[in-house]
Amino acid sequence: MGISGLTFLLLTLGILRPASLVPLRPVCDQSIMDKYIQDASAIESEIERLCRTSCNFPEPVTVLDTKVNFPAWKAMDRSRQGSEVWQGQALLTTALSQVKRQQPAFLQHLEVIESYLRSIREILRRHHVQAAAEDELLGPTLRVWTVEKLVNIFSSFLRGKVNLFVSGACQSDSR
Template sequence: MGRSGLILLLLTLGILHPASLVPLQPMCDQSVMDKYIQDASTIESEIEQLCRTSCRFPEPVTVLDTRVNFPAWKAMDRSRQASEVWRGQALLSAAVLQVKRQQPAAFLHHLEAIESHLRSIREILRGHHAQAAAQDEPSSPTLSVRTVKKLVNVYSSFLRGKVNLFVSGACRGDGR
């Protein structure tokens, strides 16, 4: 049981009160992001083995287009970058939840790991005081994904790209 599991258990038992929890601190240890990225690559490899055929979904799921235009990304202010990452995290979380209902148990472990990592990304964003997207901001492009392989590929690309760029930029103080 990890630290977060222990805290959840203690909260549930009433031993630890939420007021006694320390406020979130920005996560600037690159090894943490590297671990998430490595785990995503491992999941990607395992799904590749499980899905030698297509592993298609009965209906497509919508995810954020993870391609990054680096000059445009660098020109964005930190709040817009945060909006991109929040939106990507939200779309991926919703897609994973939808897929969990559609796919056989063979993928459940992988999908639950992705779900857990996406919750951690949400906490990392909160630690950096990143705010969720405002409704009037222009939306980033999305993709319709029809296979487990593509969903995991998008998740892995999201971590390596926009999430890693946002966190490393926030840690360097690149926010505008």
């Protein structure tokens, strides 16, 4: 019996299941978020050190404001919170792709942030968050003119809305 025959036999017996049939489990390990936040802080410090002179963009980029009104956030339903976080990561991802062309000196740092944003998008998918309507902004936006401010926004986004959403979603999933 060849490999394909063995695979077929295991599938038939129910011992081996195709990965696509296994539902994605939410990511609720706080150490993952803590690691992202710690790494974002390290990148933020490194960018501050590198930007002692000027790290301005020729054109500003738009990102979601990361300020959190805690009573309003707690009053929001989980799907709205998730949509707001999704939109925040989408705007940051778009901003990063623009900045990478304008600031190649920071390419390595920006690619790390971009990787974290892909991970956040996957975490959101595992919590069943979908993209909000493209034309509907769910929160106020900011125009950012420097690499420092962009990285600061990313770091604040992780510590604030992303961390609040994931911890809140995990608490409600465990009930």
